[in-house]
Amino acid sequence: KKEYKILVLPGDGIGPEITKATLEVLKAIEKKYDVKFDIKEGLIGGAAIDETGDPLPEETLKLAKESDAVLLAAVGGEKWDNLPTDKRPEKGLLRIRKELDLFANIRPGKAYTALLDASPLKENLIKGVDLLVIRELTGGIYFGEPRGIEERNGEKVGYNTMIYSEHEIERIAKLAFEIARTRRKKVTSVDKANVLEVSAVWREVVNKVWANYQDVELEHMYVDNTAMQLVRRPKDFDVIVTGNLFGDIISDEAGALTGSLGMLPSASIGERYALYEPVHGSAPDIAGKNIANPTAMILSAAMMLDITFKMHDAAKDIQDAVEKALNDGYRTADIWQPGTKKVNTDEMAQAIIEKL
Ligand code: NAD
Ligand code: IPM
Ligand code: MN
Numbered sequence: 001k002k003e004y005k006i007l008v009l010p011g012d013g014i015g016p017e018i019t020k021a022t023l024e025v026l027k028a029i030e031k032k033y034d035v036k037f038d039i040k041e042g043l044i045g046g047a048a049i050d051e052t053g054d055p056l057p058e059e060t061l062k063l064a065k066e067s068d069a070v071l072l073a074a075v076g077g078e079k080w081d082n083l084p085t086d087k088r089p090e091k092g093l094l095r096i097r098k099e100l101d102l103f104a105n106i107r108p109g110k111a112y113t114a115l116l117d118a119s120p121l122k123e124n125l126i127k128g129v130d131l132l133v134i135r136e137l138t139g140g141i142y143f144g145e146p147r148g149i150e151e152r153n154g155e156k157v158g159y160n161t162m163i164y165s166e167h168e169i170e171r172i173a174k175l176a177f178e179i180a181r182t183r184r185k186k187v188t189s190v191d192k193a194n195v196l197e198v199s200a201v202w203r204e205v206v207n208k209v210w211a212n213y214q215d216v217e218l219e220h221m222y223v224d225n226t227a228m229q230l231v232r233r234p235k236d237f238d239v240i241v242t243g244n245l246f247g248d249i250i251s252d253e254a255g256a257l258t259g260s261l262g263m264l265p266s267a268s269i270g271e272r273y274a275l276y277e278p279v280h281g282s283a284p285d286i287a288g289k290n291i292a293n294p295t296a297m298i299l300s301a302a303m304m305l306d307i308t309f310k311m312h313d314a315a316k317d318i319q320d321a322v323e324k325a326l327n328d329g330y331r332t333a334d335i336w337q338p339g340t341k342k343v344n345t346d347e348m349a350q351a352i353i354e355k356l
Pocket of ligand 1: 277279280281282285292293294
């Protein structure tokens with residue numbers, strides 16, 4: 001029997017609830033596909049701060065490196081919001097991405113036919129949308145130095161540095177073109193090259209990499225225009241490649257277009273390690289109520305099966321089961337519409353499992 005080691009990081013807020021739901025789905029996959037998931041649980045984020053004082057304890061990092069894949073729910077919450085940037089729950093997530101060198105974050109935004117009514121856009125705009133945001137995840141303004149808060153001329157200033165080097169841009173651009181080749185062969189590189197030097201270098205390197213991918217169409221687009229075009233003609237996008245901050249923003253937007261942030265999975269990958277995480281956060285406003293949508297994390301687990309474990313059939317099985325559950329009208333509150341069945345977190349997971 002094949003065995004895979006998974007480190008599960010429930011984190012904060014709705015994290016433990018959607019984790020429980022996702023583990024049920026993985027249990028069903030174990031049965032159906034005769035595999036064994038050796039699951040360990042680790043601390044990250046606020047939960048880790050409360051236990052150990054550190055949002056990413058050494059033990060968690062060690063377990064992550066010993067695992068075949070990491071599956072993370074979400075971190076953060078009001079309780080820790082007044083801590084300095086460096087000590088916050090979010091820092092735990094940023095550090096694990098950096099330590100594992102997970103330079104690429106892949107965020108698919110796909111319109112489900114059953115959810116067309118849940119999109120804020122008109123049906124004719126959203127129907128058929130199938131895009132992929134590839135976000136650079138270990139560089140840019142999130143990690144650039146210098147950064148800090150200090151006194152200047154008698155007042156406080158805060159500053160960060162948006163910086164990208166050639167090799168960082170090159171590897172993410174290559175990945176974008178490779179993935180585009182397996183899809184509709186179009187890459188939109190998003191930057192702010194009309195204002196920022198960092199974007200001028202970004203554009204130059206993307207163009208250079210493109211020379212080896214002439215079968216793929218490349219367009220450059222400014223980030224402000226992209227934000228607008230995404231709501232105006234989302235169908236025109238295939239692969240979007242962009243830096244850390246722009247990718248963070250654009251992917252939330254893409255998520256909302258296709259129905260709800262609660263539906264959007266992601267894969268954070270590097271040369272050696274991989275971590276799978278929903279795009280959404282810890283949703284403190286609905287935490288502890290068993291009403292969160294577990295689908296984003298369940299689909300993140302499906303990406304883990306697909307990309308790291310090469311269990312392509314099982315991954316497709318989960319994706320199809322999600323679609324069938326939606327078609328049968330099962331909806332958590334975030335995607336509920338009159339005429340559909342409102343279910344809670346556990347019931348949504350059960351509805352998906354039933355379709356497996
Ligand atoms: P959020 O994504 O947590 O929530 C935004 C909105 O979407 C909320 O109204 C929330 O209820 C809703 N939502 C999100 N996920 C949902 C789900 N699965 N089902 C139903 N509704 C869902 O973003 P926020 O409110 O800006 O941030 C809350 C906390 O989460 C902050 O501490 C933030 O730093 C953190 N955060 C963490 C991650 C992560 O761990 N990857 C990502 C984003 C935000
Ligand atoms: C995300 C989140 C994180 C990010 C935060 C919580 C550090 O918003 O995964 O999109 O900005 O990368
Ligand atoms: Mn985000």
